[in-house]
Amino acid sequence: MIELIGVSKSYAKGSVKAADDVTLAVKPGEIFGFLGPNGAGKTTTIKLIVGLLQPDSGSIKVAGVDVLKDPLSAKRQIGFVPDQPQVYDRLTGHEYLNFLADVYQVPENVRRERVENYLKIFGIKDAVGDLVQSYSHGMKQKLVLTGALLHNPPVWIMDEPMVGLDPRSAFLLKDLMGEHCRQGYTVFFSTHVLEVAERLCDRIAIINKGQIIACGTLEEIKAHREKETLENIFLELTK
Numbered sequence: 285m286i287e288l289i290g291v292s293k294s295y296a297k298g299s300v301k302a303a304d305d306v307t308l309a310v311k312p313g314e315i316f317g318f319l320g321p322n323g324a325g326k327t328t329t330i331k332l333i334v335g336l337l338q339p340d341s342g343s344i345k346v347a348g349v350d351v352l353k354d355p356l357s358a359k360r361q362i363g364f365v366p367d368q369p370q371v372y373d374r375l376t377g378h379e380y381l382n383f384l385a386d387v388y389q390v391p392e393n394v395r396r397e398r399v400e401n402y403l404k405i406f407g408i409k410d411a412v413g414d415l416v417q418s419y420s421h422g423m424k425q426k427l428v429l430t431g432a433l434l435h436n437p438p439v440w441i442m443d444e445p446m447v448g449l450d451p452r453s454a455f456l457l458k459d460l461m462g463e464h465c466r467q468g469y470t471v472f473f474s475t476h477v478l479e480v481a482e483r484l485c486d487r488i489a490i491i492n493k494g495q496i497i498a499c500g501t502l503e504e505i506k507a508h509r510e511k512e513t514l515e516n517i518f519l520e521l522t523k
């Protein structure tokens with residue numbers, strides 16, 4: 285569902301490599317965790333996948349669609365949740381969701397049902413008529429999540445999606461992620477919470493200084509490191 289081949293992206297006239305020859309393949313029906321320390325290249329790689337940045341080299345496909353050659357079709361396959369909930373503050377929550385539903389051409393009856401469902405799940409139904417500028421960080425995160433999932437995209441790409449969520453909403457989001465993958469779709473998300481990655485992910489990749497330094501199931505990554513936790517492996521690989 286997601287394929288990166290030899291993807292590189294640098295800044296400061298090439299002196300800083302945020303993504304350095306990244307090659308990854310994420311399968312249908314898979315929850316894939318993307319781990320790395322601050323500044324390792326996680327967010328840059330995610331922005332490359334969703335088309336917010338263009339790579340210096342390499343190719344990227346989402347659900348079989350080339351992100352560079354057909355960006356609009358690729359974006360239709362994606363539900364994207366950024367690391368910061370960027371929302372139009374002077375819209376109401378309802379206006380924001382209708383705007384996104386219009387962008388993705390979600391029919392009126394379908395959007396109504398999906399909005400109702402997600403607002404109930406995330407517990408912001410009573411606030412949807414208020415201006416977004418009155419929302420807390422957590423409420424904005426829930427609104428962005430709702431908007432990202434409205435068009436029922438096959439590929440969910442989320443950058444630290446649980447930051448700012450209360451425990452109940454984080455639990456329900458994890459349930460949604462599992463159900464999405466049981467339908468044969470894909471979830472790709474970054475996180476700093478190693479316990480979440482350990483419990484939730486089918487496979488993980490660890491990125492450091494723009495390079496993928498480990499990739500596979502937890503068992504595969506632990507194979508040559510007996511009795512070590514993911515935390516210990518992560519610290520060892522990224523020290």
